[in-house]
Amino acid sequence: MKVFPFKPLTLLLNYLMLFLMFFAAGVLISLPLLVKGYINMDITYAMPNASKLYFYILAILYVSGVCAIIILNELRKLFKTCALDNPFIIQNVTSLMKICYMSLVIAIVYLTKIIVLNSFFTMIVVFVFLMATVFCYVLAQLFESAVLFKTENDLTI
Amino acid sequence: MGQIIINLDVMMAKKKMGLTELAQAVGITNANLSILKNNKAKAIRFSTLEAICHVLGCQPGDILEYREDVSE
Numbered sequence: 001m002k003v004f005p006f007k008p009l010t011l012l013l014n015y016l017m018l019f020l021m022f023f024a025a026g027v028l029i030s031l032p033l034l035v036k037g038y039i040n041m042d043i044t045y046a047m048p049n050a051s052k053l054y055f056y057i058l059a060i061l062y063v064s065g066v067c068a069i070i071i072l073n074e075l076r077k078l079f080k081t082c083a084l085d086n087p088f089i090i091q092n093v094t095s096l097m098k099i100c101y102m103s104l105v106i107a108i109v110y111l112t113k114i115i116v117l118n119s120f121f122t123m124i125v126v127f128v129f130l131m132a133t134v135f136c137y138v139l140a141q142l143f144e145s146a147v148l149f150k151t152e153n154d155l156t157i
Numbered sequence: 158m159g160q161i162i163i164n165l166d167v168m169m170a171k172k173k174m175g176l177t178e179l180a181q182a183v184g185i186t187n188a189n190l191s192i193l194k195n196n197k198a199k200a201i202r203f204s205t206l207e208a209i210c211h212v213l214g215c216q217p218g219d220i221l222e223y224r225e226d227v228s229e
Contacts, residue, residue, distance in 0.1 A: 155199035157189045 009047035010083040067102040100136035159225040
C-alpha cells in the first residue's frame with residue numbers, strides 16, 4: 001500500500017535536513033567568534049549590557065543550537081520513514097516525543113531570555129516553540145494510536 | 158479470561174495439506190497463514206475463515222477452540 005505518494009519530495013526534505021544539520025554544526029563551532037563579532041558591531045545599541053551578557057548569550061545559543069540539531073535529526077528520520085512507505089512505526093512516536101521535549105527546552109531557554117534580555121522576537125520564539133511542543137505531543141499520541149491500529153490490522157488475517 | 162486457539166495444523170495434517178498449498182488455495186500469503194497457524198493473529202476475517210473451511214472441508218469449530226486460562 002502506498003501511504004505517501006511524494007517520495008522524491010520527502011527524500012529532498014531528508015537531504016535538506018541533513019544540509020541544515022551540517023550548517024547548524026558549523027555555526028555552533030564558530031559561535032564564540034560570531035557572538036563576539038556581533039557584540040563588537042554597532043547594531044547592539046539596543047543591548048547596552050551585551051558584552052556583560054556574552055556568556056549568557058553564548059549559553060542560550062549553544063543549548064538551543066544543540067536542541068535544533070537533535071530536532072533536525074529526528075525530522076530527517078521521520079521523512080526517511082515516510083519515503084520508505086512505512087511511517088506508522090513506534091520509532092516515529094519516539095522521534096516526535098524527542099522533538100516535543102527539545103522544543104520545550106528551547107521555549108524554556110528563551111523564556112529566561114525574556115527576563116534577562118527581553119525583545120519582541122524572543123516572545124514570538126517562546127510562543128512558537130511552546131506551540132510546537134503541544135503540536136508534537138498531540139501528533140505523537142496520534143501516531144501511537146495509528147501504530148496500534150496498524151498492528152491490529154496487520155495481524156487480522 | 159481464556160483465549161481462542163487455532164488448531165489449523167491438526168486439520169492440515171488430517172487433510173495432508175502443506176502450508177504453501179493451503180495458502181495458495183485460500184488466497185492469502187504464506188506469512189499470513191503462518192501467523193494464523195502459530196496463534197499470533199489478533200483477529201480473523203469471516204472471508205478467510207470461509208475460504209479455509211471450504212478448502213479443508215470442515216466447520217469453524219474444527220479450527221477454532223476456546224480454552225480457559227490455567228492460572229484462573
